[in-house]
Amino acid sequence: MEDRSFFTEEGRHGTDRRPMAVLRCRSGPGTAMPARYLAPRHWHEEVEILYFTQGRFTVELDLQETAFAPGEICLVNAGTLHRVQSEPGASEHLALLFDPRILAFSYADEVQQRLVAPLLAGQTGLCSKVVPGDPAYLPLRGALLALQQLYAAQGPGWYIRAKLQLLELLAALGEAGALRPTPQGRLPGEAVARYKAVVSCIRARYMEKLTLAQLARAAGCSPEYLCRFFRKISGSTPVEYLVAFRIEQAKALLRATGDSVLEISLACGFDSPSYFNRQFKRRTGQTPNAYRRQATGRETA
CATH class of the missing domain: 1.10.10.60 (Homeodomain-like)
Structure with a gap:
């Protein structure tokens, strides 16, 4: 297996015309990571949303660690230095990655001004953790599963429907208070x-x-x-x-x-x-x- 210590993703997932991907990541016997899942410290200009379905994980976001259990969701803002590691043994999670610029509108309507523009400018960011019972959980989980199906099938018009799902996802996060002002502290x-x-x-x-x-x-x-x-x-x-x-x-x-x-x-x-x-x-x-x-x-x- 190649050394993944340099997982600094400067490229993008998907294509220029469809900069989005939904990946199913596994660890355990018979996989590329038999001992445990590990994505070493890296960053990219995509938003990443992780839905953990098996095993326990630790995610480091800008040097701060947070634990995740099965069923919980981690949201990683564009440009955030992060590291993902499971406990030893079998694990599974979905990873949605997309360029947040695909959400932008040329017309400065309410959605653009209130939700999209502040996110792209770094003035607001996604909360880092959503768990069952949170107001954003069910719509977020539903959007992730719908996006997984659309991406896997890639039928006619799948990307248009995927963008609509992303806007639904963003609206749900905004309504649930999961879009928050970006802290301006010096460290870390x-x-x-x-x-x-x-x-x-x-x-x-x-x-x-x-x-x-x-x-x-x-x-x-x-x-x-x-x-x-x-x-x-x-x-x-x-x-x-x-x-x-x-x-x-x-x-x-x-x-x-x-x-x-x-x-x-x-x-x-x-x-x-x-x-x-x-x-x-x-x-x-x-x-x-x-x-x-x-x-x-x-x-x-």
Whole structure:
């Protein structure tokens, strides 16, 4: 299984014309995650709504953890740093992801001004947890199940009906008081913003020579402070994260291209082939050639 430590989804689900997806996620024997479900810390510009149907989960939203039981629903605002993990064993949940901009109207009617525009501007946000008995629960659960059926079938006109369901969902959340003003406190927002700035810098420039000082400038803080808060959030230093990310990109190139190991090491920001080989073996237990041979049956110098 590939390392999912870099689950920073900068792309989108669905297509440009239909930016929406409903995923059924499972863990347990016979699945891609036999031990437990884990979506490591990441963010994206989509709204995500999780409906937990089996197993207990912990969801971290901007570094704050919340527990979820079967039947409960988690709402993740666009841009929120989050992590999802089940308890060991079998689990299942639905994940609805959509670009919130698809809700916008060109005509500034009451719906646009009162519900959609504040949400898109970040002035309001979805509440993080809805449980059975809450006013929003039944309409929200009903909309999720309807969206699951529409997405699975994808019959004629499914996307139009799906957008109508999303508007119904938004209206239900508004009526139930589940759309709330966005808090403006400094922390953990400041730490989250700096973490995201560093990760974005690494993703955009990993092929270049990057120093700790450059990463600190991206975060707007000193190198010492960067190392402290980055380790607290991610469990590694920024430089360790950079090396690990480069190795993941190298693994992808080893699988997908016929480029030599030297070419791949240079393309991924390693200026020393011997250092690349050491780091690759340390993190994968294999040499680059052995990894390629196992993954593809090919080998290059």
